[in-house]
């Protein structure tokens with residue numbers, strides 16, 4: 001008889017476990033408390049525009065090999081577009097195109113860095129030295145200090161800190177430099193820029209996240225025998241004879257299982273664990289994980305404000321601008337919305353992302369919108385003529401865990417102290433920050449553990465992009 005496998009949580013970690021197991025002939029039952037899948041990477045219906053909009057623009061990088069594998073396995077990869085270049089808008093408003101040369105890493109991006117107009121030559125020399133130093137293995141001193149200290153110790157200029165290190169890291173890790181560990185910063189630069197020539201590419205979904213995870217992925221899973229129960233909230237893990245025997249739902253129903261994968265966020269998971277596990281030393285760190293916020297501002301204008309598909313804004317409150325209309329997922333009106341008074345059918349939809357948005361706390365939405373519009377007007381004068389038809393602001397206060405020094409020692413492995421219980425989520429031990437890649441890795445690792453328990457030694461986790469020979473030689477990577 002097939003083993004019963006229960007997955008609690010339909011974010012990317014739970015979905016990745018479900019895909020890996022279903023693909024190997026072990027369909028599961030997945031329980032999700034919300035009416036939709038995707039967790040922190042999901043959409044919601046905006047009543048004014050009558051469209052599905054993402055809680056926040058999600059992008060992935062070329063170095064995210066497991067997330068790509070997950071998308072390729074399930075047919076979602078066709079709905080991502082690779083940006084051949086990045087567009088950085090400097091503090092003076094000049095746009096720099098940043099693209100790779102046909103050379104092996106790390107030479108592929110040398111010319112792109114050299115051309116950044118908002119850094120002086122002495123900044124660029126400091127930056128090159130900083131990147132070389134960061135590629136070295138993390139020392140004990142590095143481990144204990146925040147990345148801001150490391151940067152000063154390695155003679156990085158104020159301009160490189162504000163206009164380069166901060167710009168890259170705040171987007172990748174959603175934290176300020178004072179709250180980023182050296183190891184996490186190193187990982188971003190090694191994986192995205194130094195190790196392989198494809199690591200830095202940004203892939204953007206061309207449809208709303210709901211269409212990816214709600215529609216297509218749901219079909220992929222259910223057509224292969226996996227059951228998905230939405231609006232099914234788990235209250236407690238049930239234990240019997242030192243095993244997880246099932247879960248108790250909010251409706252009091254008990255769902256029994258042979259193998260249990262709990263894929264909840266770190267700020268939720270302790271509520272469902274039995275008391276014997278809550279105090280287990282292996283799981284004691286969960287309580288100490290700290291969240292960091294990400295805000296997104298959705299704007300619908302009556303005309304284009306820029307033709308760029310995306311822009312990275314340097315030294316501004318707004319960090320990324322995504323031109324959703326150009327990317328393709330912007331506006332999908334229904335028949336009713338096309339006839340409403342506030343007709344957004346032909347509107348131009350842009351999304352602004354502000355990571356590590358601690359500084360926005362306590363400010364009014366009008367105030368924030370005002371600052372955002374002033375910045376956009378300064379960069380793209382067409383914004384002054386454009387009429388703002390509609391706007392939405394979303395702040396996810398617990399978007400990711402903060403990658404503070406020492407954080408990795410707080411993250412448990414997927415194998416819990418109970419043999420048939422796996423814990424998964426972007427916050428578990430993956431070696432990655434809180435990202436879709438981290439979530440998929442954790443889901444794959446949990447699925448591997450379950451497969452091993454079922455007597456199958458299948459490798460689920462995908463390898464990293466191979467490090468180029470030159471990077472190995474130059475940096476010892």
Ligand SMILES: Cc1cc2nc3c(=O)[nH]c(=O)nc-3n(C[C@H](O)[C@H](O)[C@H](O)COP(=O)(O)OP(=O)(O)OC[C@H]3O[C@@H](n4cnc5c(N)ncnc54)[C@H](O)[C@@H]3O)c2cc1C
Nearest residue numbers: 009011012013033039040056058059234399425426435436
């Ligand atoms: C605003 C924002 C922007 C981001 N941008 C990016 C980006 O550009 N690129 C990137 O790679 N990553 C990004 N991330 C991070 C990424 O979204 C997360 O790392 C990833 O989605 C986490 O997946 P997860 O499965 O670990 O957790 P979650 O997505 O939190 O999944 C947990 C699931 O469990 C469900 N659940 C909770 N309680 C219960 C219960 N009692 N019973 C049943 N189900 C329950 C939840 O509803 C949820 O669906 C962003 C995150 C946010 C919030």
